[in-house]
Amino acid sequence: MKLRDLSDLAFRNLREAVLRNSLTTLGVAVGVASLVAMLSLGVGLQQLATSRLARSGLFDSIFVTPKTNLRGPGAGPPATRTPDAKARLLDADARAEISRMPNVVEVYPQIRFFTEVRYDGKPYATMVAGMPESSKVSGAFDGMQGHFFSSANADEAILQAEFAKELNPQTSSLIGKDLILRYAERQSLGAQGGDAAGSGGFSVVPKEKHFVIIGVVETEPASGFGGFGNGRLLIPLTIAETLRAAQVNDLRDILRGSSSDKPSYSSLTVRVKSPSLVEATEAKLKDLGFSAFSLLDISKTLRGFFKVLDILLVIFSSVALAVATLGIVNTLVMAVLERRREIGVLKALGAADRDVKQLFFVEAAVMGLVGGIVGTVIGWLIGRTIAFGTNVYLHSQNLSSVDISSVPWWLVLLSILFAVGVSLAAGLYPASRAARLDPVQALRYE
Amino acid sequence: MTELPPAIRLESVSRQYTMGESVIRAVNDVSLTIPSGEFLALLGSSGSGKSTLLNLIAGLDRPSTGAVIAQGNDLSKMSSLALARYRRQTVGMVFQSFNLLPRMTLEENVELPLRLAEVDRSERATRVREALQRVGLEKRIGHRPSELSGGEQQRTAVARALVNRPKILLADEPTGNLDSATGEAILTLLREIQKNPGMTIVMVTHERILAERFADRLAVMGDGKLLSNGAAR
Numbered sequence: 001m002k003l004r005d006l007s008d009l010a011f012r013n014l015r016e017a018v019l020r021n022s023l024t025t026l027g028v029a030v031g032v033a034s035l036v037a038m039l040s041l042g043v044g045l046q047q048l049a050t051s052r053l054a055r056s057g058l059f060d061s062i063f064v065t066p067k068t069n070l071r072g073p074g075a076g077p078p079a080t081r082t083p084d085a086k087a088r089l090l091d092a093d094a095r096a097e098i099s100r101m102p103n104v105v106e107v108y109p110q111i112r113f114f115t116e117v118r119y120d121g122k123p124y125a126t127m128v129a130g131m132p133e134s135s136k137v138s139g140a141f142d143g144m145q146g147h148f149f150s151s152a153n154a155d156e157a158i159l160q161a162e163f164a165k166e167l168n169p170q171t172s173s174l175i176g177k178d179l180i181l182r183y184a185e186r187q188s189l190g191a192q193g194g195d196a197a198g199s200g201g202f203s204v205v206p207k208e209k210h211f212v213i214i215g216v217v218e219t220e221p222a223s224g225f226g227g228f229g230n231g232r233l234l235i236p237l238t239i240a241e242t243l244r245a246a247q248v249n250d251l252r253d254i255l256r257g258s259s260s261d262k263p264s265y266s267s268l269t270v271r272v273k274s275p276s277l278v279e280a281t282e283a284k285l286k287d288l289g290f291s292a293f294s295l296l297d298i299s300k301t302l303r304g305f306f307k308v309l310d311i312l313l314v315i316f317s318s319v320a321l322a323v324a325t326l327g328i329v330n331t332l333v334m335a336v337l338e339r340r341r342e343i344g345v346l347k348a349l350g351a352a353d354r355d356v357k358q359l360f361f362v363e364a365a366v367m368g369l370v371g372g373i374v375g376t377v378i379g380w381l382i383g384r385t386i387a388f389g390t391n392v393y394l395h396s397q398n399l400s401s402v403d404i405s406s407v408p409w410w411l412v413l414l415s416i417l418f419a420v421g422v423s424l425a426a427g428l429y430p431a432s433r434a435a436r437l438d439p440v441q442a443l444r445y446e
Numbered sequence: 447m448t449e450l451p452p453a454i455r456l457e458s459v460s461r462q463y464t465m466g467e468s469v470i471r472a473v474n475d476v477s478l479t480i481p482s483g484e485f486l487a488l489l490g491s492s493g494s495g496k497s498t499l500l501n502l503i504a505g506l507d508r509p510s511t512g513a514v515i516a517q518g519n520d521l522s523k524m525s526s527l528a529l530a531r532y533r534r535q536t537v538g539m540v541f542q543s544f545n546l547l548p549r550m551t552l553e554e555n556v557e558l559p560l561r562l563a564e565v566d567r568s569e570r571a572t573r574v575r576e577a578l579q580r581v582g583l584e585k586r587i588g589h590r591p592s593e594l595s596g597g598e599q600q601r602t603a604v605a606r607a608l609v610n611r612p613k614i615l616l617a618d619e620p621t622g623n624l625d626s627a628t629g630e631a632i633l634t635l636l637r638e639i640q641k642n643p644g645m646t647i648v649m650v651t652h653e654r655i656l657a658e659r660f661a662d663r664l665a666v667m668g669d670g671k672l673l674s675n676g677a678a679r
């Protein structure tokens with residue numbers, strides 16, 4: 001029989017016992033709904049976690065340090081160190097070279113230094129941190145007071161909330177106010193003395209710079225590795241670099257005797273286009289003669305965790321679907337018993353065993369398809385409802401809303417296909433039973 | 447007529463049922479030749495094996511031993527798929543209890559064999575109408591079987607048996623559920639169909655008088671055996 005005639009007859013049969021078949025279909029829908037609701041929460045939480053982490057810059061970043069810069073306790077004095085042929089200095093040239101590498105989005109140093117600021121005539125000692133442009137999208141500035149730096153070169157500052165409270169308990173009144181940063185500038189002696197570059201030392205000159213306070217943020221976003229959240233006065237990274245403050249590593253440079261005019265970095269953070277590119281870029285950086293590492297392994301662990309979570313959710317909701325499957329088996333077996341005579345007539349009129357089998361398969365598939373579609377919609381609604389409830393709660397706690405439920409197209413497709421597949425499996429026994437039915441017995445006149 | 451090859455030839459056909467220790471020989475060594483275009487009536491008391499024999503000719507059942515040769519093909523050697531095709535294309539069946547599907551209209555009931563034979567949709571409506579016209583029920587095309595009298599239901603069943611233009615029409619007590627006048631009308635209809643479009647008919651009945659009036663030949667069964675296969679007139 002042609003598929004159209006098969007489905008014609010199947011729909012007709014389904015309509016004949018409409019209540020029973022609707023209830024069976026509803027059973028499938030409930031099973032699919034629980035599957036979709038659970039998976040949508042699983043997927044949503046995973047997307048939320050991975051997007052937060054991706055924005056945090058932890059998983060698309062590589063932490064680069066010079067190979068020779070062995071600062072561990074076991075490192076001997078410079079003279080006794082065996083020089084590494086491939087080792088390179090992490091200076092401005094190296095930085096430019098790395099930023100020209102394919103898939104590299106941004107290369108920036110960790111600039112943070114301890115210094116004194118003056119606000120309202122009073123001095124405060126604090127840690128200053130340079131913020132790269134990309135930290136704007138990290139999510140950490142999402143709930144801030146005020147706004148992010150208007151440009152990469154703006155003389156603007158964002159205060160960490162605790163520090164802001166020290167300046168003025170009424171933190172919102174700080175925005176728009178002026179702040180003076182006192183810092184030590186490094187000046188090459190070689191340049192002043194007319195010596196060849198790199199041969200002289202440098203002196204430290206005290207300087208002042210004015211900043212406008214434009215925002216207050218809870219914590220400093222973790223910009224790559226290195227100092228996590230200990231910067232209390234945040235300024236644009238480009239400005240921080242031009243301040244050329246005497247940083248911790250500069251002092252080390254002096255100790256090491258490498259006192260070139262060009263700043264050499266103790267570390268650089270390299271951001272690539274996506275976490276999947278981290279591994280290859282990391283390898284290339286090592287080839288260039290730097291030390292490099294990333295948090296890729298942690299992200300793998302995280303992905304593994306969500307896989308396990310998904311599997312558990314699927315197992316739970318599969319129980320509901322298994323019950324629904326038994327419902328289909330039961331309904332179809334009853335239909336075979338009730339329609340004995342009809343099956344006999346069909347066979348007498350020339351239906352092959354295969355036609356009868358297909359007829360019951362189509363009936364099972366229709367119940368699975370309708371149940372799958374209805375269930376996906378219900379499951380989506382359940383997911384939305386849970387997400388809505390969560391956000392109502394988050395709002396009551398003065399927290400910003402999140403999307404913890406997600407039904408991507410592949411989940412829709414997969415759950416409907418799954419429902420149809422399971423229903424077909426459930427139809428296996430009833431269909432073959434109907435196909436094996438002896439027409440002579442079925443048609444015997446009683 | 448006798449020059450044509452026979453429509454059906456039964457060669458020592460037996461069909462037995464084993465029930466534990468005992469063996470029931472529903473059809474016991476029957477040999478019979480039915481020429482093309484003949485209207486044969488199969489008579490016999492209840493339980494004599496008439497329906498079993500008819501089902502063997504219909505390809506709904508397989509003989510335990512012997513051969514059933516229809517239109518030159520040995521049914522006992524066919525696959526079940528080929529037997530289904532034979533039932534769709536070569537055989538039409540009419541039953542004592544009509545066996546129409548109650549929730550389908552007459553049109554849908556008569557269309558069923560066309561669906562099974564995968565006849566083009568465009569062709570179906572005309573063929574259904576023709577078949578219903580042939581039995582005089584074209585005006586009831588949208589009715590359901592329950593809205594019809596017994597005779598009308600049996601005429602619908604005849605239309606359903608005809609719609610695939612089979613060579614052989616098999617009827618198992620077609621008048622068994624009908625009063626005598628209505629039964630006569632059905633037999634008159636079968637007789638007309640035998641002449642035009644031209645068909646071999648095997649009809650099981652236990653009404654000898656009607657059989658003698660309408661059939662070309664009477665075969666009588668008793669206890670699974672063929673007792674006589676003489677001509678009616």
Ligand SMILES: Nc1ncnc2c1ncn2[C@@H]1O[C@H](COP(=O)(O)OP(=O)(O)O)[C@@H](O)[C@H]1O
Nearest residue numbers: 463470472490491492493494495496497498499
């Ligand atoms: N499936 C079966 N199992 C056992 N005996 C059967 C079966 N089908 C038919 N019979 C027996 O075969 C004999 C012939 O039956 P049937 O062909 O229906 O007779 P008729 O149609 O002439 O009344 C009967 O005795 C019946 O009981």
Ligand SMILES: [Mg+2]
Nearest residue numbers: 496497498618
């Ligand atoms: Mg009988």
